Amino acid sequence: MSFVWTLAEQHEGRLKAVSYELLGRARALADKLDTKLASLLIGDGVDARQLETLVHHGADEVYAIQDPRLAHFTCETYSNVLVHLIRTYRPSVILAAATSTGRTLMPHVAVRCHAGLTADCTELDIEPGSGHLLQTRPAIGGNILATIKTPDHRPQMATVRPKSSRPLPADPERAGRVIEVPLDEALVDARARHLGYRGDAVDFVNLEEADVVVAGGRGMKKAEHFALLERLAQALGGAVGATRDAVDRGWIGYPHQVGLSGKTISPRLYVGAGISGAIQHLAGIKTSETIVSINSDPDASLHQVADFAIVGDLFPVLQELQRRLDERRRSAGASAPRQEGRA
Amino acid sequence: MRIVVPIKQVPETSNVKMDPVTGTMIRAGVGTVVNPLDLFAIETAVRLKEAHGGHVTTVTMGPRGAEKALREAIAMGCDDGVLISDRAFAGSDSWSTSYTLAQAIRTLGDFDLIVAGERATDGDTGQVGPGIAAWLDLPVATYVAAITRVDPGRGLTVERLVEEGYQVLELPLPALLTVVKEVAAPRLPTLRGKKRAKAAEIPLLTAAELDLEPAYLGLKGSPTKVVKVATPKVTRGGSMVRAPDEDAVADAVDALLAFLEERDLLPREVRA
Numbered sequence: 223m224s225f226v227w228t229l230a231e232q233h234e235g236r237l238k239a240v241s242y243e244l245l246g247r248a249r250a251l252a253d254k255l256d257t258k259l260a261s262l263l264i265g266d267g268v269d270a271r272q273l274e275t276l277v278h279h280g281a282d283e284v285y286a287i288q289d290p291r292l293a294h295f296t297c298e299t300y301s302n303v304l305v306h307l308i309r310t311y312r313p314s315v316i317l318a319a320a321t322s323t324g325r326t327l328m329p330h331v332a333v334r335c336h337a338g339l340t341a342d343c344t345e346l347d348i349e350p351g352s353g354h355l356l357q358t359r360p361a362i363g364g365n366i367l368a369t370i371k372t373p374d375h376r377p378q379m380a381t382v383r384p385k386s387s388r389p390l391p392a393d394p395e396r397a398g399r400v401i402e403v404p405l406d407e408a409l410v411d412a413r414a415r416h417l418g419y420r421g422d423a424v425d426f427v428n429l430e431e432a433d434v435v436v437a438g439g440r441g442m443k444k445a446e447h448f449a450l451l452e453r454l455a456q457a458l459g460g461a462v463g464a465t466r467d468a469v470d471r472g473w474i475g476y477p478h479q480v481g482l483s484g485k486t487i488s489p490r491l492y493v494g495a496g497i498s499g500a501i502q503h504l505a506g507i508k509t510s511e512t513i514v515s516i517n518s519d520p521d522a523s524l525h526q527v528a529d530f531a532i533v534g535d536l537f538p539v540l541q542e543l544q545r546r547l548d549e550r551r552r553s554a555g556a557s558a559p560r561q562e563g564r565a
Numbered sequence: 566m567r568i569v570v571p572i573k574q575v576p577e578t579s580n581v582k583m584d585p586v587t588g589t590m591i592r593a594g595v596g597t598v599v600n601p602l603d604l605f606a607i608e609t610a611v612r613l614k615e616a617h618g619g620h621v622t623t624v625t626m627g628p629r630g631a632e633k634a635l636r637e638a639i640a641m642g643c644d645d646g647v648l649i650s651d652r653a654f655a656g657s658d659s660w661s662t663s664y665t666l667a668q669a670i671r672t673l674g675d676f677d678l679i680v681a682g683e684r685a686t687d688g689d690t691g692q693v694g695p696g697i698a699a700w701l702d703l704p705v706a707t708y709v710a711a712i713t714r715v716d717p718g719r720g721l722t723v724e725r726l727v728e729e730g731y732q733v734l735e736l737p738l739p740a741l742l743t744v745v746k747e748v749a750a751p752r753l754p755t756l757r758g759k760k761r762a763k764a765a766e767i768p769l770l771t772a773a774e775l776d777l778e779p780a781y782l783g784l785k786g787s788p789t790k791v792v793k794v795a796t797p798k799v800t801r802g803g804s805m806v807r808a809p810d811e812d813a814v815a816d817a818v819d820a821l822l823a824f825l826e827e828r829d830l831l832p833r834e835v836r837a
Contacts, residue, residue: 233728233729294732295727295732296734297695297698297704297705297706297707298704298705301699321727321728322707322708322725322726322727322728323727325691325692325695325707326695326705326707326708327695328692329659329663329690329691329692329693329694329695329696329699330695330696330698330699330705331699332660332692332696332788333660333663333664333695333696333699333700334699336660336788337660337788338658338660338787338788338789339659339660339692339788339789340789341659341689341690341691341692342689342690356792360689360797361687361688361689362576362687362689364797365796365797366794366795366796366797367794367795367796367797368791368793368794368795369791369792369793369794369795370789370790370791370792371789371790371792372788372789372790373790374788375788411704413704413736413737414704414705414706414734414735414736414737414740415734415735415736416732416733416734417722417733417734417735418732418733419729419730419731419732419733420724420730420731420733426728426729426730428728428729430728431728434830457832457835458830458831458832458835459832476710476726476745476746476747477726479746482601482602482686483601483602483745483746484746490830491825491828491830502686505686505689508797512825512828512830513803514821514825520805520807525805528803528805529803529804529824530803530804530805530806530820530821530824531803531804531805531806532805532806532807532808532817532821533805533806533807533808534807534808534809534813534814534817535808538808538811538814539808539814539817539818542814542815542818543818543821543822546818546822547835550834550835550836550837551834551835554833554834554835554836555834
C-alpha cells in the first residue's frame with residue numbers, strides 16, 4: 223500500500239474537483255519521499271471511468287469503498303472506514319480537502335489514530351533528511367504563517383482548501399490500479415442518519431469551489447444592487463459572495479457570507495465591490511490568487527491587499543465592466559460557436 | 566436537557582497587531598472576548614433550555630483569566646461555568662485540547678448535548694468540536710445552521726450547511742453539534758444576567774482533579790509542533806487606478822480587463 227494518501231470526495235456519484243487538486247499536491251510529496259500515492263474514495267456511485275481519472279491525475283493506486291450507506295457523509299461511519307484502513311495499511315501522510323466533510327472527518331480520525339492534524343494548509347513540503355511533512359498554514363486571521371510538523375506520530379494529516387492549488391494535467395496514458403474495497407458491515411454506525419437535503423436549496427451557491435467570486439459589501443447600498451453582482455459573476459463564470467455587513471442587513475443570505483463568521487475561500491479571482499476590507503473579511507479571502515477591489519474610498523483596507531484596485535464609484539465601474547463583457551460575449555458568439563467554460 | 570457548551574477566550578481580532586521584528590502577535594494591551602463563533606453555541610443552548618427546560622453548563626480551558634469568558638456566557642443565560650486551567654495544559658494543540666476538554670466534560674456527569682462553535686477565530690482549525698465527539702464517542706453534526714426537531718432525551722434533527730446545500734441529519738442523544746452563525750442570533754446580556762454572572766461561583770478544575778494521561782497534555786502531549794512562524798507580506802504591491810469621471814471609468818475598466826486577460830482569468834467567451 224502507498225504511503226501518501228489523498229481523500230477524494232464525491233457528491234451524488236460525481237467526483238469533486240478538489241479530489242484532483244489534492245493529487246497534484248500529494249504527487250509532489252510522494253515523489254520527494256520516493257513512495258507511492260493512493261487516492262481513497264469513500265462514497266457511492268462513482269463509476270470505473272471516473273475512478274480511472276484519479277490515476278490520470280497522479281494516483282498510483284485508487285481504493286474505492288463504495289456502498290449506498292456511504293453515499294452521504296456521516297462522520298461516524300466514514301471515520302470507522304478510514305480508521306480501519308489506516309490501521310491496516312499505516313500510511314505516512316493523508317491529505318484531505320478543507321470542506322465540510324474533510325474538516326469534520328479528519329479531526330475525528332486524528333483523535334482516534336493519535337495523529338497530528340493541521341487545518342487549511344497553504345503549503346506542504348517534505349523536510350530534507352527527516353522526511354517529515356512540513357505544513358504551513360495561516361493563523362490569527364491570516365496575520366501569521368505557521369509551519370507545523372508532526373515528528374513522532376503517524377499518519378501526518380493535513381487539510382487544504384479547495385481551489386488553493388491546481389490539479390496536474392490529465393495523462394490518460396498514466397498507469398495505476400483501481401481497487402474496489404467492499405464495505406465491512408461492522409464499520410457501519412447507524413446512529414446519525416442522513417435524511418436528505420433541504421428542498422429549497424437546489425441552485426445552492428458553492429462558494430468554496432468557485433473559480434471566481436464577486437463579492438459585495440456595504441457600498442452596494444441595497445439588496446436590489448446585488449443583481450449587478452449576479453450578472454457580473456455569471457459573465458465571469460463565478461459565484462456571489464458578501465461581507466457580514468451585507469448579510470446582516472438582509473441584502474443576501476448567509477450561505478454567501480465570506481470571512482471569519484462565514485466561509486473561507488481561495489478562488490482564482492476575487493472581486494470585492496464596495497468592501498472596505500475589515501480584518502474579519504480579509505481573513506476569509508487572503509489566500510485568493512488574485513484580488514480586485516472597487517471602492518470609492520482610496521483608504522479602504524481591501525485596496526491595500528488587492529492586486530488591482532479601482533478607486534471610484536462602484537456603480538458606473540460595474541456597469542461599464544458588464545457592458546464590455548456583454549459586448550465581448552456577443553461578438554464572440556457572432557464570429558464563432560459559443561464555447562462553454564475556460565480552456 | 567442537560568447541555569454543555571465548551572467555549573474559548575480569544576484576542577479581539579479587530580485589534581490584532583503584529584510585532585514587525587519578531588513576527589509574533591503583540592498580546593499586551595489586546596482585549597479578550599468570548600470567541601465570536603461560540604456566541605452562536607451559547608445562544609443555541611440557552612434557547613433549547615428555554616424551550617425544553619434543563620441546564621446549561623459552559624466550560625473553558627485556558628489561563629485563569631479565562632474565567633471572564635465564562636461569566637460573559639453566564640450573563641447570556643448559561644446556568645454555570647467551569648474553568649479548566651493548569652500550567653500542564655499550556656501549548657495544547659487541537660488533539661490535546663479536545664482530550665483535556667473531553668475528560669473534563671466526563672467529570673461533569675451525564676449530559677444530553679454538547680454545543681460548540683464551529684471554530685475559534687484565533688486558532689481557526691475547527692478541529693476541537695469533532696475531536697471531543699471522537700473522544701466521547703458521540704454522534705456529531707458540524708456546521709449546524711438549524712435545529713428543526715427536538716425530542717428531549719431522545720434525538721434531534723438538524724440542518725448542516727455544506728457545499729451543496731443543507732444536509733438534513735437525524736441524531737440520537739447524547740450528541741455533539743458545532744453551529745454556524747445562521748443557527749441563532751446571540752442575545753445581549755441583560756442587567757440581571759450580568760449581576761448573576763458577577764456573583765457566580767466558578768469552580769476550577771486543574772490537572773489534579775481530572776483523570777488524565779500526563780503524556781497527552783499540553784505542548785509535550787501535542788502531536789503537532791510549530792517549527793516556524795513568519796509574517797506574510799501584507800500588501801500585494803498591486804496597481805491602483807482612479808476613476809473619478811466617465812472617461813476615467815472607461816480607462817479603468819480597460820486596464821482591469823487587460824490585467825485579467827494577462828492573468829488568464831477571463832472565461833474564453835469574454836476574452837478579447
